[in-house]
Amino acid sequence: MGLLDGRNAIVTGSARGLGLAMAERFGEEGARVMLSDIDAIALEEAEHELTARGLEVSAAPVDVTDEDAMAALIQRCADRWSTLDVMVNNAGITRDGVLRKMTTDDFRRVIDVHLVGGWLGTKMASLQMREQGTGGSIINISSMSGKVGNPGQTNYSAAKAGLIGLTKAAAKEGARHRIRVNAIQPGFIRTAMTDNMPQDVLTERIAEIPLGRIGEPLDVANTALFLASDLSSYLTGITIEVSGGRNI
Numbered sequence: 063m064g065l066l067d068g069r070n071a072i073v074t075g076s077a078r079g080l081g082l083a084m085a086e087r088f089g090e091e092g093a094r095v096m097l098s099d100i101d102a103i104a105l106e107e108a109e110h111e112l113t114a115r116g117l118e119v120s121a122a123p124v125d126v127t128d129e130d131a132m133a134a135l136i137q138r139c140a141d142r143w144s145t146l147d148v149m150v151n152n153a154g155i156t157r158d159g160v161l162r163k164m165t166t167d168d169f170r171r172v173i174d175v176h177l178v179g180g181w182l183g184t185k186m187a188s189l190q191m192r193e194q195g196t197g198g199s200i201i202n203i204s205s206m207s208g209k210v211g212n213p214g215q216t217n218y219s220a221a222k223a224g225l226i227g228l229t230k231a232a233a234k235e236g237a238r239h240r241i242r243v244n245a246i247q248p249g250f251i252r253t254a255m256t257d258n259m260p261q262d263v264l265t266e267r268i269a270e271i272p273l274g275r276i277g278e279p280l281d282v283a284n285t286a287l288f289l290a291s292d293l294s295s296y297l298t299g300i301t302i303e304v305s306g307g308r309n310i
Contacts, residue, residue, distance in 0.1 A: 064092025065291040070143040071098040072135060074126050074183060075153030077104035079253055080203065083215075083279035084150055084286045089117030091287060095147065096139045097121040100153070101241045126153045126179030136186040139252035145194050148290040149187035151180040151225075152203040169217040177228070184232050187239050197240025199290045202229050203282075204301065206249045210309050226301055233299030242298040244289045249305025251277040272307030 071088050075081040077099035085095045087113060089256040097112075099105040102123040117178040122138055124131045139146045155175050157168035181203050191198035207215055208222030226245055250256070250267055256276065259267075268276055285304050288294050303310075 063216050064090070065287060065293065067092035068137055069147035069290075070096070070145055070176045071096045071148035071150065071184075072139050072151040072187070073152055073181070073291065075109045076150075076155045077101050080248065080251065080279050081150070081152040082083075082108050083283040084152065086112060086115075086117070086147065087280070087283035087287050088290065089115075089119060089293070093290075094143050095120075096119045096135070096142075098124045098126075098135055100125050108248070112133050123138065126151075126182060127174045130186060131183055132179075132182045136271050140190055145186060145196060146190045147196070147198045149183055149198070149200045150286060150290075151183040151201065153179055153202070154203070154221075156215070156218055158218070160214050161216050164216060169220075169236065170247070172217035173221050173224075175244050176218070177224045178233060180225050181228055182189070182226060184243065185197045188232065188236050188239075188243075191236075191241045192239045197242070199294075200232070201286055201289050202243070202245045203230075204245045204247045206247050206303065208246060208308055209303070214242070229301065230299045237298055242289075242294070244294070244297060244299065245301040246282060246285050246289070247301055247305065248282050249277055249303065249308045251279060251282060251304075253279075265298075270308055272310070275306065277304060279305055295306075 067142040070091045073085045076085045076097045105121050112119045124135045202225045204225040205222040207219045211219045
């Protein structure tokens with residue numbers, strides 16, 4: 063038996079990267095997973111990839127800043143599989159630039175996708191979970207940038223810090239309905255971007271990590287699995303740093 067047998071999950075931003083890794087891990091543990099991303103082509107490829115592995119998934123292109131679209135995504139999951147049990151708010155973008163050069167539009171866009179999108183996902187999922195009366199788990203993907211701040215990312219760092227406050231407040235509201243809301247702060251994780259970094263820069267970054275290695279998408283996916291499952295049934299409002307000890 064899998065840890066998520068009989069449960070239904072939505073993962074936003076799941077066409078690639080951490081979102082896809084989490085969707086795959088959930089599926090391996092028995093969940094039916096609704097994939098969602100604004101990139102419809104990449105999303106279709108992800109759906110085919112996971113379906114070919116025998117996982118039960120469905121895909122829906124969605125802009126997480128669109129309230130009606132987010133409500134429809136939640137409803138689609140409930141209509142297809144009867145309930146929504148796990149919601150992962152993972153969708154995100156970057157628009158980097160130092161403070162003096164960053165435009166207001168670039169600041170607002172990152173806040174909209176990460177923080178407003180995360181708020182909409184948390185709100186819509188909690189409404190569905192309350193209506194079901196079965197409770198559920200909501201997981202917000204923050205970042206270590208929201209703890210320590212990254213130069214050139216005032217927008218991203220602000221949004222990721224905001225997700226922590228959102229998580230704590232929503233956890234207090236949802237607890238009496240058996241809705242748990244938690245967050246993950248990934249650190250330096252292997253991605254297409256890190257694969258293209260100069261070796262000397264990569265070595266320097268890894269030297270700052272007490273566990274001595276870069277994180278893998280599976281490290282984040284396994285943490286999300288823990289928070290989605292009954293293994294964490296007495297945890298809510300917490301933030302788990304998946305960083306190898308960096309910035310402790």
